[in-house]
Amino acid sequence: MRRHPSPRLAGFASVAAIFLVGGLAVGRPELVVMAAPFAVILVAGLFTSEAPRWTTLELGVERDRLVEGEAITLEVRIGAERAVERVELIVPIPGGVAVEDGDAALALHLPHGDPRRVAVRLRFPRWGVFELGDLHVRAHDRFDLFRFDDRLDARRAIRVFPRTETLRALVRPAHAQLSTGNQVARRVGDGIEFAELRPFAPGDVVRSIDWKTTARRGSPWVREHHPERNTDVVLFLDSFSDVWTGSATTVERGVRAAASLARVYLERRDRVGVVSFGGVLRWLMPGMGIRQEYRIIEALLDTEVAVSYAWKAIEVIPTRTLPARALVFAVTPLLDERSVGAIFDLRGRGFDVGVIDVSPLATRPERDDAVQRLADRIWVMEREKLRRDLRRVGIAVAEWGDGEHLQRAVWEVEASRRSARLVSA
Amino acid sequence: MVAATLAIVPAAGGGDRAGWLWGFAAVGLGATVLATVRWGGAIWWGVVALGAEYTILRVGRGPVDIAAAYVATGLFLLAELVLWSLDARSRVVEEPGATRRRATRLSVLSLGALVLGSLMVSAGRLARGAGLARTFTGVLCSVAILAIVVWIAPVRSSRPRAGS
Numbered sequence: 156m157r158r159h160p161s162p163r164l165a166g167f168a169s170v171a172a173i174f175l176v177g178g179l180a181v182g183r184p185e186l187v188v189m190a191a192p193f194a195v196i197l198v199a200g201l202f203t204s205e206a207p208r209w210t211t212l213e214l215g216v217e218r219d220r221l222v223e224g225e226a227i228t229l230e231v232r233i234g235a236e237r238a239v240e241r242v243e244l245i246v247p248i249p250g251g252v253a254v255e256d257g258d259a260a261l262a263l264h265l266p267h268g269d270p271r272r273v274a275v276r277l278r279f280p281r282w283g284v285f286e287l288g289d290l291h292v293r294a295h296d297r298f299d300l301f302r303f304d305d306r307l308d309a310r311r312a313i314r315v316f317p318r319t320e321t322l323r324a325l326v327r328p329a330h331a332q333l334s335t336g337n338q339v340a341r342r343v344g345d346g347i348e349f350a351e352l353r354p355f356a357p358g359d360v361v362r363s364i365d366w367k368t369t370a371r372r373g374s375p376w377v378r379e380h381h382p383e384r385n386t387d388v389v390l391f392l393d394s395f396s397d398v399w400t401g402s403a404t405t406v407e408r409g410v411r412a413a414a415s416l417a418r419v420y421l422e423r424r425d426r427v428g429v430v431s432f433g434g435v436l437r438w439l440m441p442g443m444g445i446r447q448e449y450r451i452i453e454a455l456l457d458t459e460v461a462v463s464y465a466w467k468a469i470e471v472i473p474t475r476t477l478p479a480r481a482l483v484f485a486v487t488p489l490l491d492e493r494s495v496g497a498i499f500d501l502r503g504r505g506f507d508v509g510v511i512d513v514s515p516l517a518t519r520p521e522r523d524d525a526v527q528r529l530a531d532r533i534w535v536m537e538r539e540k541l542r543r544d545l546r547r548v549g550i551a552v553a554e555w556g557d558g559e560h561l562q563r564a565v566w567e568v569e570a571s572r573r574s575a576r577l578v579s580a
Numbered sequence: 581m582v583a584a585t586l587a588i589v590p591a592a593g594g595g596d597r598a599g600w601l602w603g604f605a606a607v608g609l610g611a612t613v614l615a616t617v618r619w620g621g622a623i624w625w626g627v628v629a630l631g632a633e634y635t636i637l638r639v640g641r642g643p644v645d646i647a648a649a650y651v652a653t654g655l656f657l658l659a660e661l662v663l664w665s666l667d668a669r670s671r672v673v674e675e676p677g678a679t680r681r682r683a684t685r686l687s688v689l690s691l692g693a694l695v696l697g698s699l700m701v702s703a704g705r706l707a708r709g710a711g712l713a714r715t716f717t718g719v720l721c722s723v724a725i726l727a728i729v730v731w732i733a734p735v736r737s738s739r740p741r742a743g744s
Binding site for chain 2 (some may be wrong): 162167169170173177179183185186187190191193196241243260261262264
């Protein structure tokens, strides 16, 4: 605890000294009378000033993991051996967090033997990792001549997970892997989904004979099926640029989309990995299960826009992060040449690529100037041309506007892939 | 309002010293306004200027003035109210109980200042023959206060400790 004099101490002492010395100099008792209140309080304060001893000083956090948009309560419990005239509490509020109820900076009286509780309700409107700082406590003595500063190490990370959207259908990868899953593979094998009929061949099991066809054709025919397999999906999140789109930024929306897609793919027993491609490159190897979901969300929480002018291509991405025959699902505002170039490169190397264009067009202001309107139209056309170029090389693209449900964009990507015969079914 | 009263009332009855009195009144009021709007430290200059104004009025004019107790209380109240207004401007929100408590405390201290001032004025009027003793007491008090000023000038702080 650190003790320091208040402005009142120096002021009272100076005024009392000036009046007393002045009284002696001019020989007028009125000056002594004027000095008296200041001098008496000064002396009384100096004799009675004492640092408070806390019996309780805690900061309780309701929980440290929540979904964006939710609120939690911080509770400060403070008590002292002796009454403290005035205690100021500065509750550590991370930036970007709204105080919904209570005061983050509160002055209160602390009576003897009666711990006080101060609750502050915080709402977290955005995903991310929010660090609580130290709780600052300032106690004033009875005459406010000295102040005692203390702090409680309340540093703690509050993890706010992105809000995910419910998706009923997903983009089906063109290639399946070997493990069992929910994706109907192109090849034939043991499965439920009917594939084709063919003449019986030595080695076929009798159970696979289709008796109706055999009776009709006069020779044995067997029924073949498509096996259900899992797939590899790599979510490619572009974090080179961040643009406000009306309700959130492109990166905020991109992270929400990636979290939503990851959750649903993992529920289908697919292997999902993440590559955050931006000023700072982050990746997570494809994996399965609930643990992988948490790993992905933790990785997404660290997503931030780090300004970089270094040219980055897909060579910087570790090879194991992009397994062969994986579906690469890019979530990007298509604003940075490096990410666009990487998407073309991925397709050029034979990856199955789909793109959700997190559109930054929603918040374009109304232009009064003809030149600005023209520039605006050129920009829109350039984006349209870019999407067309992507489709031309076999990449399905869907524009995802602010306020639209993610499912609509996912369906559009899937429909685009069906028309281009990129899907297995 | 307190500052205006303390500034105008002595200056209005100044007679031949009106120029000096109005000058100190202006300094006192100006410092008070400066303290409330921008620089809190100016309040002490205001208090000293208003006290000096009253002293100029009283120099060479008979025995102790009974109004000195009211002026002393006014100056104390003025300083406290300005400091309160500065505290109220900080981002720290006072709970209703704390505000009520501070108002009560200020009332009690002001009343105490008035009683103390009245007692001192009365004592000053009674003890006419003890000039040397009064001077000695005054010197002692002045030295004590100056010692306090010298003592608090460097910021004395105990060593900080981590956490609670």
